Amino acid sequence: MYYEVAISRASQVKTHFCESSEDIDSGERVVIRLNGRKCKGYVIGRTEETPPNSLNQIVERIDGYSFVDTTLVETLVWAGRRYNSPIGRLFDIAVPKCIDRYAVSTVLPLSSFIGLEKMPLRSFISKYGEGHLKKLIQSGYVKIQRIPMAKEPHPRLQNESVELCVTLQEALHVVKDPIETQVANYLFINDEVYVDDIVRDLGVSKRVLSDLQKKGLIRIGPKMQRVDEKNVLDDSLGFYLEQMKRDEILLLGSKSSGKTDLCIEMIRRTVQKGFSALYLVPEAVLVGQVSTRLKNVLGHLSVGIYHSYLSEARRAFQWIQAWKGKISVVVGTRSAVFCPLRNLGLIVIEHEEDESYYQYENPVYDAVEVARRRAKLSNARVVMVSTTPRLDHYKESLDGKIQQIELQERRKCSIRVLNTRKEKSFVAGDTMTFIRSTLKSGRGVIIVVRRKGYSPWIQCAVCGFIVECPKCDVSLSYHRDENVFKCHLCGYTEEASDKCPRCGAHALYPRGAGTERIEQHLKRRFASYELVRLDRDTVRHPQMVLEYLRKFERGEIDIIVGTKMITRGIDLDRAGLIVVMDFDGLLNVPDFTARFRTFRVLFQTVSESAGFESGTAIVQTYNPDNELLNHLVDLDVHGFYKEELAKRKEALYPPFTNIIQVVLKARIASKGLEIVNFCSEKLRSAGEHVLGPVEHPIFRIANEYRFHFLIKTDDVETSLKRLNEVLTESGKRGWKVLLNPPALI
Incomplete structure (x- = not known):
C-alpha cells in the first residue's frame, strides 16, 4: 500500500x-x-x-x-x-x-x-x-x-468558591512557591472558581489553598449563588432560535442584544442531543468569561478551555480530555479550531470579523474559514457572531448562501464627531468639557488611542529630520517613562536625546501623541481622579486588562487611557464617555481594506457605549466630512456595507475575487527586486492577473528588504499551483503567501 x-x-x-x-x-x-x-x-x-x-x-x-x-x-x-x-x-x-x-x-x-x-x-x-x-x-x-493519559478530575471536595482577596500583583509579590503562583494566576484568569476546579485543573492539594488563605491572599467560602442560565433566554430570543434553519448562520446584533445568550442556549441544546460544541473567541481574555457562563449551564466537567496562555501540562490535559470524549464543549482561541472533539455538532465563532483568527505566519490559515470547512465535513452547524461581520460573509448572506439573522438593538448611544483642525491640544476643548462633566456625574471615561508610547515620532525643529530606526523604514517612537527611542517593529532601542543626528542642533521634539502622552496630559488636568494607562507596555498579560476593567466598574478607577485592547468584549456599564483620539491615522494606509477596517474598529469601539442609555462617544478628526463618519453617527452598518460592496465590485477586489499576496524578504534589495520581477512576469505569461511587484509599504524591517505583488484570481487552486511552480523555479526560499489576508500591511 x-x-x-x-x-x-x-x-x-x-x-x-x-x-x-x-x-x-x-x-x-x-x-x-x-x-x-x-x-x-x-x-x-x-x-x-x-x-x-x-x-x-x-x-x-x-x-x-x-x-x-x-x-x-x-x-x-x-x-x-x-x-x-x-x-x-x-x-x-x-x-x-x-x-x-x-x-x-x-x-x-x-x-x-x-x-x-x-x-x-x-x-x-x-x-x-x-x-x-x-x-x-x-x-x-x-x-x-x-x-x-490525563489526570482524572478529583471527586468534589466541597462546593466552596475561591477568589483572590488582593490584586494579582500583590499576590505574586507575596508568594514564592511556583504552585502558589500558578494558583494565583488561575484565580485571576477565571471569573468564578470552585475548590474542585483548582484541584482538577492544576492538580494541587487543598493544603495549598489553606496556606494561601492563611496568608490572606484568597478567600474560601460558601458556594456562590449561580444564575440559572437555562431560564435566561427570553421569548424574543427564543423566536430567533426557531428561525435558524440553515447550517451556516451569520448572527448580527449589537453588544447588548443577547447574541451570547442565544449561542449558549444553542450549545445547551446541542449537548443535550449528544453532540459536542466548539466556541471560538479571538483573544484569551474572553475565554474565562464564556467558559464560566457555559459551566453554569453544563457543569464544570463538561467544559474545557484551550489557548496559548495555558501551561503545557494543562494544555495537554484539556486536549486529552477532548480526545477521550470527557468534555462536551471547548472554549478557545484560534488554534482550538483543530481540537479533537468527538461527534461535533456546533461551532460558534464569536467576533468572527476579528483579524486574530487569521494566522499570518507559517502555517498560514484562517480559523474562521477552517471552522466552516470542518463544520461542513462534520455535518455540524456553524454560527458566525458579529456586530460588524466580514464583508465576504455579509455578501454571502445577501446572496442567500448563508442565513443572516439580526437581533434588534436594545439601546443606542450618542455619537459626536469633533473637528480638530484648529485645535492646539491633542485633546480637543469640547472633549475636555465632556470629560469634566462625565466625571462630575460619577461616571467613568475611556480614551482610546491608536499608538502606545509618548509620541509616535521625533522631529528636529531646525532641519525637519525625523528619527528613524536604523534597521527598519519606520520612525522611532519616544517612550518617556523609559526615556528611550523605540522601534515597534524590530524592538530596536536607543537612549533618548535632543540632539539631531543630521544638523547637530539640540532641537529634537516629540510629535504626535501616544497613550503615554495622553495619560500625562489628562493627569495634570484631573489630578483628583484615578487614571490608569493600559497598553502593551503596562499590561504584561492580557488577563490583567480584566482586573483593571473590574476596578473601573466598581468605581475604583475613573479614567482609562489605552489602545483598542480595552474595548474587547467587556461590558462597561459605568462608562459615560468613550473618546477615539486619532481616527485619521487609521485611514491613511496604502491598503484597499483601510476604509472598511477603520469603520469596523470605530464602530466596535463606540458601540461599547451601547451598553448604557445615556452614554456618549466622541470621534476626533481632521476630516469631519468623511462619508464614513455619517454611517458611524447613524450606527448604519448595512448602509456602509452596501456602499463598500459597490466600491469593491467596481475595483474588482474581494469579495468579488480572491487576492493572493506574495511577499519576499531579501538581504540585498536589488537581488530581491530581480527575483520578484522574474516571478511576476512568469505568472503574467501564464495568464495570471498580477498587480506589482512594488516595494512593501514598510520596505525594510530588521535589515531585510520586502517586496510584494498581488494576484487577483477566481481559481485559487490553479493560481497557487502556478505560483508554487514559479517560486520553486526562482530558487529562493522564505516566501510568504497569504490568501485573502484581512490587511496587506
Whole structure:
C-alpha cells in the first residue's frame, strides 16, 4: 500500500509518497526515511496505484492509531492546500507534542478470549513478568501502545468558591512557591472558581489553598449563588432560535442584544442531543468569561478551555480530555479550531470579523474559514457572531448562501464627531468639557488611542529630520517613562536625546501623541481622579486588562487611557464617555481594506457605549466630512456595507475575487527586486492577473528588504499551483503567501 505523508515541522508545502505493508489509518503519526534521515510525519492519504514520484519507506508507526478523526484529517489537508501552508505543520498544531509527555505504554489485548484487560506496561510486567509478555506479543495476543493519559478530575471536595482577596500583583509579590503562583494566576484568569476546579485543573492539594488563605491572599467560602442560565433566554430570543434553519448562520446584533445568550442556549441544546460544541473567541481574555457562563449551564466537567496562555501540562490535559470524549464543549482561541472533539455538532465563532483568527505566519490559515470547512465535513452547524461581520460573509448572506439573522438593538448611544483642525491640544476643548462633566456625574471615561508610547515620532525643529530606526523604514517612537527611542517593529532601542543626528542642533521634539502622552496630559488636568494607562507596555498579560476593567466598574478607577485592547468584549456599564483620539491615522494606509477596517474598529469601539442609555462617544478628526463618519453617527452598518460592496465590485477586489499576496524578504534589495520581477512576469505569461511587484509599504524591517505583488484570481487552486511552480523555479526560499489576508500591511 502507498501512503501520502506530510512532514512534521516542514517549511515546504510538498508532501511525500511512502510504501508500507501495514494497514495505516489516515492521520497516524509515522517515521519515514527521507534523504537518508528519519523524519516524523502524518499519513494524509492512501492509494493502491503506484505514485509517479520516487518512493520513501515508512520505518515506524509511532502510535499505531490516529489521534484525529477522518473529518479533521480532511479539514487539515484542505486548510494546507487552500492556504498554501505545510500540511505537516498544521497537524503539529492539531496534535501538539506536549501530549507525548503524558503518554503511558499500555498493554492492549487483541482477543477477548485470553482473559486480559488493558493495563499499563509496568503494572503488567509486575503482575505477569516480562517473559510472559514477550510470549503473548509473539503469539499475537497483545500489543503495546503509548496512550496519552490525563489526570482524572478529583471527586468534589466541597462546593466552596475561591477568589483572590488582593490584586494579582500583590499576590505574586507575596508568594514564592511556583504552585502558589500558578494558583494565583488561575484565580485571576477565571471569573468564578470552585475548590474542585483548582484541584482538577492544576492538580494541587487543598493544603495549598489553606496556606494561601492563611496568608490572606484568597478567600474560601460558601458556594456562590449561580444564575440559572437555562431560564435566561427570553421569548424574543427564543423566536430567533426557531428561525435558524440553515447550517451556516451569520448572527448580527449589537453588544447588548443577547447574541451570547442565544449561542449558549444553542450549545445547551446541542449537548443535550449528544453532540459536542466548539466556541471560538479571538483573544484569551474572553475565554474565562464564556467558559464560566457555559459551566453554569453544563457543569464544570463538561467544559474545557484551550489557548496559548495555558501551561503545557494543562494544555495537554484539556486536549486529552477532548480526545477521550470527557468534555462536551471547548472554549478557545484560534488554534482550538483543530481540537479533537468527538461527534461535533456546533461551532460558534464569536467576533468572527476579528483579524486574530487569521494566522499570518507559517502555517498560514484562517480559523474562521477552517471552522466552516470542518463544520461542513462534520455535518455540524456553524454560527458566525458579529456586530460588524466580514464583508465576504455579509455578501454571502445577501446572496442567500448563508442565513443572516439580526437581533434588534436594545439601546443606542450618542455619537459626536469633533473637528480638530484648529485645535492646539491633542485633546480637543469640547472633549475636555465632556470629560469634566462625565466625571462630575460619577461616571467613568475611556480614551482610546491608536499608538502606545509618548509620541509616535521625533522631529528636529531646525532641519525637519525625523528619527528613524536604523534597521527598519519606520520612525522611532519616544517612550518617556523609559526615556528611550523605540522601534515597534524590530524592538530596536536607543537612549533618548535632543540632539539631531543630521544638523547637530539640540532641537529634537516629540510629535504626535501616544497613550503615554495622553495619560500625562489628562493627569495634570484631573489630578483628583484615578487614571490608569493600559497598553502593551503596562499590561504584561492580557488577563490583567480584566482586573483593571473590574476596578473601573466598581468605581475604583475613573479614567482609562489605552489602545483598542480595552474595548474587547467587556461590558462597561459605568462608562459615560468613550473618546477615539486619532481616527485619521487609521485611514491613511496604502491598503484597499483601510476604509472598511477603520469603520469596523470605530464602530466596535463606540458601540461599547451601547451598553448604557445615556452614554456618549466622541470621534476626533481632521476630516469631519468623511462619508464614513455619517454611517458611524447613524450606527448604519448595512448602509456602509452596501456602499463598500459597490466600491469593491467596481475595483474588482474581494469579495468579488480572491487576492493572493506574495511577499519576499531579501538581504540585498536589488537581488530581491530581480527575483520578484522574474516571478511576476512568469505568472503574467501564464495568464495570471498580477498587480506589482512594488516595494512593501514598510520596505525594510530588521535589515531585510520586502517586496510584494498581488494576484487577483477566481481559481485559487490553479493560481497557487502556478505560483508554487514559479517560486520553486526562482530558487529562493522564505516566501510568504497569504490568501485573502484581512490587511496587506
